[in-house]
Amino acid sequence: MDFSTLQTVRVERENGTTFVTLNRPEKRNAMSPQLHFEMVDVLKELAEDEDTRVVVLTGAGDSWCAGQDIQLFFRDLDDKPKQRYLARLANHEWRWSLLSTFPKPTIAMVNGYCFGGAFVQLFACDFAIAADDAQFGLSEVNWGILPGGLVGKVIMDGLSYRDAVWYAMTGEPFDGKKAAEIRLINKSVPRDRLRAETMALAESLAKKNPQTLRTIKESLRMVRGMSIDQAADYLLAKEREMRFLDPESGRAKAMKQFLDDKTYRPGMGEYKRDQT
Ligand code: ACO
Numbered sequence: 001m002d003f004s005t006l007q008t009v010r011v012e013r014e015n016g017t018t019f020v021t022l023n024r025p026e027k028r029n030a031m032s033p034q035l036h037f038e039m040v041d042v043l044k045e046l047a048e049d050e051d052t053r054v055v056v057l058t059g060a061g062d063s064w065c066a067g068q069d070i071q072l073f074f075r076d077l078d079d080k081p082k083q084r085y086l087a088r089l090a091n092h093e094w095r096w097s098l099l100s101t102f103p104k105p106t107i108a109m110v111n112g113y114c115f116g117g118a119f120v121q122l123f124a125c126d127f128a129i130a131a132d133d134a135q136f137g138l139s140e141v142n143w144g145i146l147p148g149g150l151v152g153k154v155i156m157d158g159l160s161y162r163d164a165v166w167y168a169m170t171g172e173p174f175d176g177k178k179a180a181e182i183r184l185i186n187k188s189v190p191r192d193r194l195r196a197e198t199m200a201l202a203e204s205l206a207k208k209n210p211q212t213l214r215t216i217k218e219s220l221r222m223v224r225g226m227s228i229d230q231a232a233d234y235l236l237a238k239e240r241e242m243r244f245l246d247p248e249s250g251r252a253k254a255m256k257q258f259l260d261d262k263t264y265r266p267g268m269g270e271y272k273r274d275q276t
Pocket of ligand 1: 026027028030031066067068069070071072113115116117118139140149
């Protein structure tokens with residue numbers, strides 16, 4: 001895929017970490033139908049891209065994403081059922097279907113505004129780090145709609161009941177520090193440290209066995225909706241699947257290094273992937 005032809009998304013690779021940047025800074029990276037279509041293509045392309053070990057989702061300028069584009073995604077499509085249908089499909093496909101099941105680790109690097117619909121991709125990412133002064137808000141209530149399009153679901157699953165209802169009903173904005181306090185994100189850092197902190201996390205993930213990471217994220221997301229018995233059986237099957245699929249036989253290698261060679265401590269870091 002030729003990323004240079006994209007108009008609303010930027011893709012840049014840096015030592016195994018691929019930055020995917022929503023790129024409509026003049027509209028605070030609000031999501032237009034075109035952005036949804038382009039993101040579907042980008043994520044499909046990067047899923048099996050050999051140069052991408054970790055994906056970082058961020059925004060151009062001083063905004064992460066100002067939610068759906070109220071003009072282009074809503075008003076302009078109100079009387080165009082077919083375009084609206086296709087835009088809604090793409091919108092759901094990249095923000096949830098593709099991103100939440102992405103086969104590699106994903107990090108939301110929240111560099112500024114994060115409003116409304118942007119919460120879906122925030123929760124779809126495995127990790128989230130924000131600038132201390134980023135601004136978050138469930139602003140739907142402020143313009144007479146509900147947090148739909150999965151927002152209501154992800155906040156009820158991912159936040160405490162009290163916080164989800166508070167922010168959905170008041171629309172009150174809050175900063176990165178508060179977002180970390182309520183565990184909407186992993187942590188917030190001073191703005192000038194945001195990229196370095198994100199890269200440090202990405203680089204630590206890139207050192208780990210990719211098949212193991214993929215199986216862990218798939219498994220953790222799936223067991224949430226299962227009974228204890230289903231989860232026990234499913235996790236056993238995933239463990240066996242991982243051993244079968246892992247091209248570097250990580251489990252056997254790790255056991256040898258710990259039990260036989262005594263060259264590493266699993267509690268303190270990963271096994272030496274470049275050794276037998
Ligand atoms: N949809 C469409 N256009 C948007 C959106 C949006 N969600 N957000 C910003 N823009 C546009 C503005 O209309 C403006 O366009 P213009 O220059 O052509 O007039 C431009 O982006 C810059 O916006 P300003 O408001 O001038 O920028 P400022 O930095 O002062 O404020 C802020 C940024 C706080 C993000 C403000 O634009 C805002 O409140 N946007 C709406 C955020 C929101 O509620 N999103 C949820 C939408 S609902 C949903 O996602 C389901």
